[in-house]
Amino acid sequence: MNNFSKIAIAALTFGGSISAASAAGVITNITASGDGLGSFNYTIDDTNRVLDLTKVFNSVDPIVLTFTVEHSTGPGNPYTVKEAVINSSSQLWTDFHYTIGEPDRGNGVVFTQHNNSVLSGFSLDQSSGPRNLDFSGSLASGDPAVTAGFMISPFDPGQGNTMTFTITQAPTIGQVPPVPEPETYAMLLAGLGLMGVMVKGRNSKKSA
Structure with missing residues (x-):
């Protein structure tokens, strides 16, 4: 069983425990910005609460993803996120970090069951928590994409309302002789x- 399969199973397990919820926050749009951004694309499967993201870093500067959340009815399960990350920065990465930014209104957003989060070729550091994921590993420029798997839980902003939150992603480069x-x-x-x-x-x- 691969790491992403474990994430998916955890999402189903967690989702089953709260499927009786009658309202949910649904992600309707994702935008990307930042000096490190080369390209970005995504798909949203709201039926199964799955996000599929692909991003290319042209430098080691951070990329900020902004998520727009709207009110909906239905189960308030977490979203399972599958993400392909590509290093085109011409530099070797030795760490990779995810940080959730406060939403513009309402309650906080968290990485659900953050200890189950994965990034292929990297290990999850003990410094990680519900609001940050810190990975250590190695990814050279031009290497095949690495795949991340984690869950996020946006809250329901209420009928007629929307809210946004951010996830900042940033690589760290190693010391070059x-x-x-x-x-x-x-x-x-x-x-x-x-x-x-x-x-x-x-x-x-x-x-x-």
């Missing part, structure tokens, strides 16, 4: 040359 300066190469070559002269001198003495 510095490139030696030309002077360093010159000193290295001079040292190797001196060692060669010394070895040659010793061999000459032995021959004599």
